[in-house]
Amino acid sequence: MPSDLPMPDFWITYFLPLTLTLLTLALLCVWWVVPYLRRQNPVTALTILMVVGVFRNVDFGPLHGTVLPEFPDAVRWILAGGALAAVLLSLLALGLLRWRSKHAVRVVWLYLIVNVAYSLATFAYGFDSQAPHLGGHWYIATFYLPVVVVQLVLLFLFLRRDRQQLAANLTA
Numbered sequence: 001m002p003s004d005l006p007m008p009d010f011w012i013t014y015f016l017p018l019t020l021t022l023l024t025l026a027l028l029c030v031w032w033v034v035p036y037l038r039r040q041n042p043v044t045a046l047t048i049l050m051v052v053g054v055f056r057n058v059d060f061g062p063l064h065g066t067v068l069p070e071f072p073d074a075v076r077w078i079l080a081g082g083a084l085a086a087v088l089l090s091l092l093a094l095g096l097l098r099w100r101s102k103h104a105v106r107v108v109w110l111y112l113i114v115n116v117a118y119s120l121a122t123f124a125y126g127f128d129s130q131a132p133h134l135g136g137h138w139y140i141a142t143f144y145l146p147v148v149v150v151q152l153v154l155l156f157l158f159l160r161r162d163r164q165q166l167a168a169n170l171t172a
Contacts, residue, residue, distance in 0.1 A: 014134075017142040025150045037158070042165040046108060046158060047097045052151040053090025053111060058140050059083035059122075066136040075125055082118030089114060102170045105159065112155050119148055 037045040060083055061067070062076040089111040096104035122145060134141055159166075 014138070014142060018146060021143050021146040022149065025146055029150060029154065034154070037154075041169065042158075042162045043097055043100060043104075043169045045162075046104075046155075046166065047094060049151055049155050049158065050090050050093050050097065050108065050111070052147060053086050053115070054094070055144075056083045056086035056090070056115075056148070058144055059086075061137050061140065066140075068135040071135070071137075078118075078121060082114070082121070085114050086111065086118065097170075100170050102167070104170055105163075105166055108155065108159065112152060112159070115148065115152055119145065119152065 037048065040048070059079040061079075062071055063080050067076070089107060093104055093107040093111055096107055122141070
């Protein structure tokens with residue numbers, strides 16, 4: 001592609017794919033995911049939702065070159081730190097859910113809070129800077145991050161709705 005061609009507009013390269021991904025995921029959740037999770041034991045449903053967090057390690061990418069060199073170093077470290085926290089909290093939550101520990105719900109709430117803050121910071125950077133330096137990390141921002149947003153919404157709704165059932169199924 002010749003370098004004299006203008007860069008595509010931010011709204012076409014970032015906002016449109018992001019919006020389409022969120023819309024698609026919302027429809028999939030309404031049509032299939034939520035009905036399926038409602039039929040599961042609350043611990044099983046929560047476990048399924050927490051699996052997404054283990055793959056937040058994709059945000060380590062900016063540390064080893066998936067973004068353009070102009071990508072701010074501070075944001076690289078925010079992404080990596082948030083990713084590490086997400087992975088560790090999700091693994092801890094999955095382990096606690098596996099052993100049906102009563103502490104699992106607290107760790108899932110902590111995961112939720114950390115990831116909401118981390119995801120908001122990531123979205124804010126993308127919209128504030130109009131994402132010019134994302135490079136290959138563009139795929140994470142427009143396809144995987146919406147999966148995380150949907151996961152966080154489902155976790156919040158699930159935790160609020162099924163508190164008593166979860167407490168009854170987590171004893172150790």
